[in-house]
Amino acid sequence: MTQHTEGGVPSGNHLETITGDDSDEILYSALLQRAFQADLRLRRRAEAGTLHRIGRGQYITATRWLELDDDRRYSLRVRGAATLRQTELVLSHQSAAVLWGLPSRVRWPDEVHFTIERTGGGRSKPGIVKHALGLDPRSITRKDGLLVTTVARTVIDLAATLDLRGAMAAADRALAIDPWNRVPPLTTRAELLEEWERMLPFRGSVRARAVIDFATSLSGSVNETDSRVTIALIGFPEPILQQRFIVDDREFFRDFFWLAQRGVGEADGRSKYFDEVLRGGRSPEQVVYDEKLREDGIRRQVNGFTRWDSATGRSQKRLRARLVPLGLPIGRPRLFVG
Known part of the structure; x- marks a missing residue:
């Protein structure tokens, strides 16, 4: 701009x-x-x-x-x-997130967020929120000509302040690896940990560390992240993410795979069937048919296969009902936040 x-x-x-x-x-x-x-x-x-x-x-x-x-x-x-x-401030939190292309699970806030020095003065006003948290120079960069917090700092700010699912969606997206190796990830776990340590002590640090530890580079969508969080909160065993299968000499990857039970779970979203770019010129009907052929080929290699929509992926009750038939045991929740 x-x-x-x-x-x-x-x-x-x-x-x-x-x-x-x-x-x-x-x-x-x-x-x-x-x-x-x-x-x-x-x-x-x-x-x-x-x-x-x-x-x-x-x-x-x-x-x-x-x-x-x-x-x-x-x-x-x-x-x-x-x-x-008149004075350039550093965009942060959700306002930095939208510039970095990090997702929001709910509607974006009405306010624009800036982070200032702890003794920087100035107060929030309608439409503007100022966080007097202080910033290390290494936590600041420019994006499209604007001063913003780095991706790592942005993720940790969100992890310390947002709900668990919102924080995890941002963290997973920031770490995500492009399967076609076209673009590098926005940040790394090492960078997140370095930023977290540099910020200590700060409010929400325990929650932020839990988000860093649980985040993955293998989540392909917000729906997959939501489902992964729900699986952990229920206490199901940790699944293998993006398991590779060969069907008719072609390579496919499924979202969740439990080796001991040889069970597959797929977090389906509407975009797979209705987004014109993802359909690649195919009709929704052709996408459904192609997906059925892939599923049939994978079912022949496993003991169980189930899929669910985004609403089910957010519900412990509904996702539990989908996954118990795969024979998965339920233990203690694997995800704890402060």
């Missing part, structure tokens, strides 16, 4: 256009004192429904706003809030 400034405020006569890396344009009016007429025109267009207000003096066309998913909407709000500030 580019913006010309003079003395910390937008330059130019009245109006500027900010274009982010995702090509979404924000119409930006300068501070009200300097560009009252420009801001008034934009507000009137927002009231008429042709523009959508993102933040103070920032608007996007209403039709473009409706086309954006939640991730891109929050990303625009974060970028907009960061460019409005």
Whole structure:
């Protein structure tokens, strides 16, 4: 995102256009004192429904706003809030997460999050949250021209503050290995541990360490992470992740495999069947048929096979009912958080 400034405020006569890396344009009016007429025109267009207000003096066309998913909407709000500030602060928590492409299991917050020094002064205000936690210089970097916490610091901040499933989704995504080796993982477990030790002592450190220890580079989706958490909370044995099978001389990987019981579990999501990119030009019906052929080939090699949707993956009761028929024993929960 580019913006010309003079003395910390937008330059130019009245109006500027900010274009982010995702090509979404924000119409930006300068501070009200300097560009009252420009801001008034934009507000009137927002009231008429042709523009959508993102933040103070920032608007996007209403039709473009409706086309954006939640991730891109929050990303625009974060970028907009960061460019409005006269003093550059470090984006953190969910606001850094959306810029790094980490997932959110629930809707993104209404606020934009920054982390400041413990003695930095300044208070949170509507739409802005400031965390007076302090930052080591090694925990700060730039992403698309904006100051943000590193991926490792972002994951630990989320692990210390979010619910367990939300924290695990972010950690697994940050560690995820591209099966085609096109891009490296966003961070490593070693980097997470180094950051965790550097931050000590801090509130939520026990929970954050549990998240680091349980996180994996082999989770392929939020649904798989949710299911893995539920499996551990129930007390089922730890499964092998992404087990390799050969069907008709082709290689396939299944989400969960228990060797002792030779049982396979698959966390299915809608995207496999309805996302045009993942379907690769095939119809939903063809995807279902191809999946059935693969499943039949794998069933011939194992003792049991079951699959479940995302809602079942989040429910201990429902997932227990799916997995007990595989013959899995139930012991003590394997995941504890502070």
